[in-house]
Amino acid sequence: MEEKAMILLKPNEIGRIKEITGCGNIRKRLSELGLRRGVQIKMLKNDYGPLIISIAGSKLALGRGIASKITIQN
Amino acid sequence: MNTIALVGNPNSGKTTLFNALTGSNQHVGNWPGVTVEKKEGQLKYNGVLYNIVDLPGTYSLGAYSEDEVVARDYIVKGNPDVVINVVDATNIERNLYLTTQLMEMGSNVVVALNMMDEAKGKNIEINLEKLSNNLGIPIIPTVAAKRKGVGKLIEKTTEIINNNKNLDYQLFSYGEEIDKEIQELKSLLKGSDLDYPTQWIAIKALEGDKEVLEHIKNKKEVTEKLATLGDKATDYELEIVDKRYEFIGNIVNKSVKSPVDSKETLTDKIDKIVVNKYLGIPIFGLIMYTVFQLTFVIGSDLFGGYVEGWMESLGDCVNVFLINTGAPNWLVSFITEGIIGGVGAVVVFVPLIMTLYFFLGILEDTGYMSRAAYVMDGIMRALGLHGKTFISMIVGFGCNVPGIMSTRTLENKKDRMIAILINPFMSCGARIPIYLVFIAAFFPNNGGLVLFALYFLGIIVALIMGKIFSKTLFKGESSNFIMELPPYRLPSMRSVLRDMWDKVWEFLKRAGTIIFAVVTILWILSVLPLGVEQYSQESLLGKIGTIIAPIFAPAGFGTWQASVSLFAGIAAKEAVVAILGMVYAGAAEGAELITAIQGVFTPLTALSFIVMVLLYTPCAATIATVKKETNSYKWAIFMVVYPFVIAWIGAVLVYQVGTILGF
Numbered sequence: 001m002e003e004k005a006m007i008l009l010k011p012n013e014i015g016r017i018k019e020i021t022g023c024g025n026i027r028k029r030l031s032e033l034g035l036r037r038g039v040q041i042k043m044l045k046n047d048y049g050p051l052i053i054s055i056a057g058s059k060l061a062l063g064r065g066i067a068s069k070i071t072i073q074n
Numbered sequence: 075m076n077t078i079a080l081v082g083n084p085n086s087g088k089t090t091l092f093n094a095l096t097g098s099n100q101h102v103g104n105w106p107g108v109t110v111e112k113k114e115g116q117l118k119y120n121g122v123l124y125n126i127v128d129l130p131g132t133y134s135l136g137a138y139s140e141d142e143v144v145a146r147d148y149i150v151k152g153n154p155d156v157v158i159n160v161v162d163a164t165n166i167e168r169n170l171y172l173t174t175q176l177m178e179m180g181s182n183v184v185v186a187l188n189m190m191d192e193a194k195g196k197n198i199e200i201n202l203e204k205l206s207n208n209l210g211i212p213i214i215p216t217v218a219a220k221r222k223g224v225g226k227l228i229e230k231t232t233e234i235i236n237n238n239k240n241l242d243y244q245l246f247s248y249g250e251e252i253d254k255e256i257q258e259l260k261s262l263l264k265g266s267d268l269d270y271p272t273q274w275i276a277i278k279a280l281e282g283d284k285e286v287l288e289h290i291k292n293k294k295e296v297t298e299k300l301a302t303l304g305d306k307a308t309d310y311e312l313e314i315v316d317k318r319y320e321f322i323g324n325i326v327n328k329s330v331k332s333p334v335d336s337k338e339t340l341t342d343k344i345d346k347i348v349v350n351k352y353l354g355i356p357i358f359g360l361i362m363y364t365v366f367q368l369t370f371v372i373g374s375d376l377f378g379g380y381v382e383g384w385m386e387s388l389g390d391c392v393n394v395f396l397i398n399t400g401a402p403n404w405l406v407s408f409i410t411e412g413i414i415g416g417v418g419a420v421v422v423f424v425p426l427i428m429t430l431y432f433f434l435g436i437l438e439d440t441g442y443m444s445r446a447a448y449v450m451d452g453i454m455r456a457l458g459l460h461g462k463t464f465i466s467m468i469v470g471f472g473c474n475v476p477g478i479m480s481t482r483t484l485e486n487k488k489d490r491m492i493a494i495l496i497n498p499f500m501s502c503g504a505r506i507p508i509y510l511v512f513i514a515a516f517f518p519n520n521g522g523l524v525l526f527a528l529y530f531l532g533i534i535v536a537l538i539m540g541k542i543f544s545k546t547l548f549k550g551e552s553s554n555f556i557m558e559l560p561p562y563r564l565p566s567m568r569s570v571l572r573d574m575w576d577k578v579w580e581f582l583k584r585a586g587t588i589i590f591a592v593v594t595i596l597w598i599l600s601v602l603p604l605g606v607e608q609y610s611q612e613s614l615l616g617k618i619g620t621i622i623a624p625i626f627a628p629a630g631f632g633t634w635q636a637s638v639s640l641f642a643g644i645a646a647k648e649a650v651v652a653i654l655g656m657v658y659a660g661a662a663e664g665a666e667l668i669t670a671i672q673g674v675f676t677p678l679t680a681l682s683f684i685v686m687v688l689l690y691t692p693c694a695a696t697i698a699t700v701k702k703e704t705n706s707y708k709w710a711i712f713m714v715v716y717p718f719v720i721a722w723i724g725a726v727l728v729y730q731v732g733t734i735l736g737f
Contacts, residue, residue: 032171
């Protein structure tokens with residue numbers, strides 16, 4: 001099992017969120033959108049601009065700054 | 075009257091449900107003190123009237139944004155009899171997060187499990203009974219867009235109200251340690267006359283909720299107890315969130331079956347093209363250009379033209395009528411030019427606004443707008459701006475009033491303020507007639523080029539000012555881009571039309587009253603002192619023009635007439651051409667005005683004049699909107715002064731450099 005920052009995931013890669021660093025506000029906001037430890041996500045787009053991931057039933061666009069603070073295990 | 079509140083995630087179909095429940099008995103206003111929209115409506119069932127309040131769509135009921143605070147304050151203080159929680163069946167887990175918070179507040183909740191058709195399409199199997207029993211909350215499946223299940227929902231809701239039932243559910247555990255803290259805080263809070271239930275305050279306090287902590291800051295014992303937590307406080311915050319999701323997860327595992335791997339949906343297919351690295355921006359440009367063109371052709375040319383014609387005919391009729399009944403000249407003038415002129419200035423604009431809102435509404439309803447913000451974010455971010463800012467800029471091209479109002483979608487204060495401040499550089503529709511007159515007079519063969527150059531200049535200035543503001547006035551981190559991309563859906567014509575009507579009405583009320591008032595005032599200034607020749611230099615208006623004229627001398631148009639019309643343009647941009655006509659020897663619009671202008675301006679001064687018009691102080695309606703949206707006079711005044719300074723510099727530069735170059 002590998003661990004890497006979300007920002008390094010390639011399209012169609014799947015993984016679970018291991019850790020989210022960064023200030024409390026962002027973590028809270030992300031968790032409200034369903035992005036928490038242990039949750040599975042699938043990378044959809046990661047070339048230019050914000051990343052797009054799919055999580056449970058929804059699609060989220062995340063800025064690269066945030067994506068670099070989320071560690072994925074896969 | 076009993077009240078029902080609607081709560082739910084954005085894109086969960088809450089508004090569609092609200093429309094289905096209230097029909098045309100709706101009313102949009104503002105929550106006092108904030109710029110959050112308040113939507114209320116009425117439902118009649120079995121002869122009884124119920125008040126329905128549509129709360130802002132939120133993912134959570136914390137204290138992070140005005141939306142959230144408004145929503146939860148209403149639930150906790152406003153005490154609705156029932157809260158209908160709209161839950162998106164294709165995204166149950168995340169949607170239920172809000173539900174857990176409602177449970178913590180002790181509200182009477184009914185869940186409307188919406189979009190059941192889409193869930194079916196995705197092969198999601200939901201055991202409604204199990205879900206309902208485990209949550210302890212009644213669940214009614216609905217497809218609000220097709221009005222399915224709405225009847226049953228109303229039945230259940232009114233049943234709860236009539237039986238005065240206080241729904242009784244087990245609140246879940248947050249783990250031994252936290253549960254203990256909650257109990258201890260509750261007992262410390264007992265007996266105090268706080269506005270909120272103690273259980274909720276205890277949980278929120280442990281969660282570090284700023285508003286709640288502010289509310290209890292005088293309760294010494296409680297704040298001391300909280301202080302003893304020290305480092306554990308942050309852990310508790312996250313733990314509480316986790317426990318909510320744990321509770322949800324357990325329930326959902328037992329009652330919902332989702333297919334493991336989702337197929338590529340139509341939404342995914344469309345997105346492949348629409349957010350593509352290379353195609354995204356051109357597609358967005360194309361869509362916006364089309365909307366723009368349609369708006370101007372339908373709104374301005376077609377309908378605007380007709381409306382203008384009607385207003386003119388009305389003016390003529392009334393004129394003839396009044397003269398025939400022997401009304402004094404001043405009254406005739408006041409009514410036809412003042413009042414009808416004033417009303418006309420606003421009404422002529424309505425078709426444009428309607429069309430703009432119609433098309434934007436359709437784009438929003440389909441879910442495309444989030445993609446647009448996504449696609450523009452890359453470029454905007456390089457300029458220190460947010461992706462959504464570009465959307466407000468596009469709207470501003472129609473009219474700056476809705477342009478500024480559309481900045482409400484920007485959650486971060488800094489992003490929002492900047493978006494508001496740069497919006498007026500988006501050349502609004504009302505300025506076009508001014509450009510057209512000068513183009514006809516001096517650049518008849520290069521009209522398209524001049525127009526394009528003007529719009530382009532406006533955008534450049536906006537982006538530059540945005541970058542400057544980003545680095546100076548609003549230093550600090552720019553917001554992070556976090557946005558949901560909802561599945562594409564067919565727009566609901568009903569919703570779009572209703573939304574359009576609401577917004578047009580708001581425009582009329584706000585802009586309309588101001589434009590009307592100011593045009594009337596201008597008229598008064600033009601006829602005083604009594605006996606003076608209307609619109610002459612001796613009138614009050616003319617005198618004002620004479621006083622401020624020297625300011626414009628370096629820009630090449632330091633005449634009292636030019637000054638007067640620019641001054642009038644602060645009232646309403648539509649007034650500029652009319653006033654120009656009046657002050658240049660009473661010439662009406664059309665060929666006479668063009669000739670008159672050709673006699674007084676030169677191609678160079680015409681250019682510097684329209685650069686001034688492009689960039690200077692926006693109309694009074696826009697200023698009023700800024701004041702309202704920012705809740706501050708300081709920014710409204712800033713909005714009067716700074717564009718003027720920029721415009722002055724621009725116009726002077728054009729003139730002086732042009733003169734040096736020998737034009």
